[in-house]
Amino acid sequence: PKVIFSGIQPTGIPHLGNYLGALQQWKRMQDEASPDTRLIFCIVDLHAITVRRDRGLLAQYKKEMLAAILAVGIDPERSTIFYQSSVPAHSELQWILSCTASMGYLSRMTQWKSKMSMAEDQELMDKKVLRKLKHGLFSYPILQAADILVHRATHVPVGKDQSQHLEFARECVTNFNAAYGGKHLVYPETILSPQKRVMSLRDPHKKMSKSDPDPSSRILLTDTPSETTTKINRAITDTIPHISYDPDSRPGVSNLLSLLSHFADASQTPQDVVDMINSFDEVTSASEGTRNAAAMKYLKGKLAGRINDELGGVRERYAAIMGRTERDGGEYLREVVEFGGKKARESAEGTMEIVRAAVELGI
Numbered sequence: 001p002k003v004i005f006s007g008i009q010p011t012g013i014p015h016l017g018n019y020l021g022a023l024q025q026w027k028r029m030q031d032e033a034s035p036d037t038r039l040i041f042c043i044v045d046l047h048a049i050t051v052r053r054d055r056g057l058l059a060q061y062k063k064e065m066l067a068a069i070l071a072v073g074i075d076p077e078r079s080t081i082f083y084q085s086s087v088p089a090h091s092e093l094q095w096i097l098s099c100t101a102s103m104g105y106l107s108r109m110t111q112w113k114s115k116m117s118m119a120e121d122q123e124l125m126d127k128k129v130l131r132k133l134k135h136g137l138f139s140y141p142i143l144q145a146a147d148i149l150v151h152r153a154t155h156v157p158v159g160k161d162q163s164q165h166l167e168f169a170r171e172c173v174t175n176f177n178a179a180y181g182g183k184h185l186v187y188p189e190t191i192l193s194p195q196k197r198v199m200s201l202r203d204p205h206k207k208m209s210k211s212d213p214d215p216s217s218r219i220l221l222t223d224t225p226s227e228t229t230t231k232i233n234r235a236i237t238d239t240i241p242h243i244s245y246d247p248d249s250r251p252g253v254s255n256l257l258s259l260l261s262h263f264a265d266a267s268q269t270p271q272d273v274v275d276m277i278n279s280f281d282e283v284t285s286a287s288e289g290t291r292n293a294a295a296m297k298y299l300k301g302k303l304a305g306r307i308n309d310e311l312g313g314v315r316e317r318y319a320a321i322m323g324r325t326e327r328d329g330g331e332y333l334r335e336v337v338e339f340g341g342k343k344a345r346e347s348a349e350g351t352m353e354i355v356r357a358a359v360e361l362g363i
């Protein structure tokens with residue numbers, strides 16, 4: 001049977017990148033899944049503590065992410081929704097996997113290498129930098145592998161930035177199965193989200209991210225229609241008269257084209273959107289000097305409208321869930337993750353029995 005698993009960091013209210021890269025895809029998979037397919041969605045609070053935050057923030061971010069997942073339409077009866085830390089088997093399997101995982105492979109992971117390069121710039125890992133780098137960041141991919149493997153996931157929907165972590169998870173299966181002679185763990189397949197990486201609206205060379213200090217660089221699921229329109233209108237583009245899709249040389253316009261193609265109709269490519277815009281009278285009849293402005297006006301207006309149409313229902317449901325949370329002191333959200341946590345512990349326990357027996361752990 002198919003087991004779909006995915007995870008998301010509790011970074012608070014999701015932005016458009018989280019929505020298109022993950023949540024929308026989860027919802028689609030849930031709707032299309034056959035009855036015997038299991039779906040498991042995890043809010044990875046253990047991964048989140050690789051970054052230090054002010055007290056109270058993690059708890060708030062977890063609740064906001066949970067409310068957003070529900071608002072998008074992930075159904076806690078149909079799918080298992082839970083906090084990673086409620087299922088100790090994730091951490092247990094992480095340790096066990098770390099005993100067959102290769103240091104060399106882990107040091108080649110881009111996320112780690114980007115941090116390490118800071119150290120190399122300063123003439124070979126001077127002690128100050130090494131002290132700042134934490135082991136949790138290094139072993140992050142092993143915990144991610146454990147998340148997936150402990151539920152015997154067969155399909156893992158993620159954005160492209162996660163494909164290296166997924167390859168590593170498969171490497172963990174190979175290493176573990178070889179070390180303990182048997183098909184104990186299951187190979188997970190990567191399901192790449194059709195949406196290209198959503199880029200920042202203010203600097204299209206960076207990905208849209210929660211940690212960007214400029215709030216106008218991202219659209220949050222809870223932004224009002226007018227906030228959304230303002231942010232899209234202020235998005236950095238360029239002044240080249242003819243509109244075209246070219247992510248390398250025109251990252252700003254291309255980001256908007258890619259977003260519109262995704263919101264308009266999944267079968268439309270960014271190039272289809274370009275062709276459509278270039279066929280409008282307002283655009284074809286514009287002079288060379290005003291053509292770019294006419295095309296951008298159309299593109300931005302259309303995109304803001306589509307985002308507002310699609311997110312309207314999500315925003316309403318999010319506000320309703322948050323209102324309920326205020327009234328009931330968080331009781332409803334707690335019930336959802338307690339129920340999900342229980343289902344997830346049962347799911348993980350089956351694998352842990354196999355693993356403990358293979359490794360000769362327990363009694």
Ligand code: TYM
Nearest residue numbers: 006007008009017021022044144147158159197198207208
């Ligand atoms: P995270 O929380 O950074 O992102 C969650 C998902 O959203 C996608 N994504 C994006 N897609 C398009 N454009 C963007 N700007 C954008 N930002 C994020 C990501 O590709 C991802 O699919 N390590 C993972 C969490 C994790 C996990 C797992 C995922 C932990 N354990 C097990 C899958 C399976 C992460 O940090 O994702």
